[in-house]
Amino acid sequence: MFSFCTDPATLPDWQWFACYLTSGTHLAFYWSFGVVLLLIALAAPSALLFGFGGALAARSHVAPVRVLGKTYIAMVRGVPDIIFFLFVPIAIDQGLEYLMHHIRCPDWTQPVRRGAEFAVCAQAKVPLSNAPAWVHDIYSFGLALVAFALVFGAFAANTLYGAMRTVPRAQLETAEAYGMSRRQVVRRILLPQMWIYALPGLSNLWMILIKATPLLFLLGIRDIVYWARELGGSKTSIYAYPHGDWRLWYFLAVLVFYLLLTWVSERVFERLMRRLSRGQATAAGERLRRAAA
């Protein structure tokens, strides 16, 4: 990074640290913070989408759709979410390969699952074994993203379903009295009003989503936990920058990162709550009205 970094062993302390903290692996470490933020940024809207679908399905008048929605909401109850994070990616992976196997190798006679083996033909591997490394990286990140969206979607569905039921019934009846169709009632009355009731639950979900991101490590992705362990472990003098066991300091840095993230989110949600409470028939809305008057 810097011109004086050619021979780190001879450097004074501050230059040594300047070089150490900008080495190639450290840049990968900093980049992995971006991966975590990217996961949050992608998982939150997709979970919301899944949640929305689940909540609407659970309210449906068509019985099979309703059962499907309610099953989805109930799915993650009572089961630790970490089980889903371990299960979903490998299940999807095997499912895809099984599907590809039947499409690409129809004349393959042996069963796919033989004893302790899961053997599909070479053309059915997802991604193909000769694919470049970045394809594998993106694929495993994508699987992790689906797992996050699926699990958090179920929780968001639960929250949104509850919020839709809290919107005062009289409001919906008034809309019906005006001759709106079911669809119009949902779109014009229910959806705009439910957010204020959903926000406390959603903000809680957001916090939990942030705190679930280190689980990426379990899915074999090179995230901040992976790099903190790698970089912090003691390095002998065959390395350019030998040092003792510094993992404690690396994990402290990761901890501070998460504390900052949750602290900032808390502030943002406080403001958002105030903003959305304006003009609502809730205690917070009433307080705002009084303060203004």
Add this chain to the structure above:
Amino acid sequence: MRNCWESLSAYGLRALGRDYGETLLPRAGDITLCDQIVLIGSGLSWNLYFGMLAIGFGFFLATLLALGKNSTNPLLRRPSSGFIFLFRGSPLFIQFFLAYEAFVLLPRNGIEIDLFFTTITAETRWLTRAWAGALIVLILNTTAYSAEIFHGALQSVPKGDLEAADAYGMTGWRRFRRIVWPTMLRLAWPSYTNEAIFLFHATTLVFFSGFPAWQQSGDSLYYARYLADQTFNPFVAYPIVAAYFVGLTLVIIWIFGAVNRRLNRHLPQQAPRLRYRPQLIR
């Protein structure tokens, strides 16, 4: 291939250590369904151990911490709020890693504590083992979460109750023990039930987070993952551990529901039913 009785005697207590069953875990080609059910079930004892002890200790510490946060004295309030923020604001997963690395750095031979007349050696080696180190992290974590719940409940103790206590001349410990504390528990109980369930679920993280599984004795999810890796089939082991946890969750709801009914027994209307609002990893 073993039959079910043989698996039970081989792996029923395997999670306690390799002296309590077969030394080696079953290998790839030799895993029966009974093996999976028995082995994962034996791992559940670790989840119960962590969960019950953490809740047992955490309950009392959380009460103290909630009182600290509710105090008007900034010397008590600030550290209490800071502790709660630290543990609620960061992932439990990172807390495990951090604690483990900190415990590893402690001197291996123990710390000599000089007490003028004698020196005692504080053993530190066991802190790096899951049964002690992870338990400490779980206790501190659930203390923070429960304290936040109890603090919310403390703030919503009805004013009339406190005034009535004053009118009877109750002060200090008696007022707390007979008025504030029961009401606080009653108000906090539904949320506290969620926290308890949540904590039992969080115990599955222990053996994935730095703390090594000594002699391959780990918790239920540790074995589930081992079996899923060995058989390369996630569709058996994970549903089994999920089913165990659904059962465990139902038992917790049942126990906490009984306590809830007792806490609310003086009220004219029936106690509100406990509803489990699921939450996720912390």
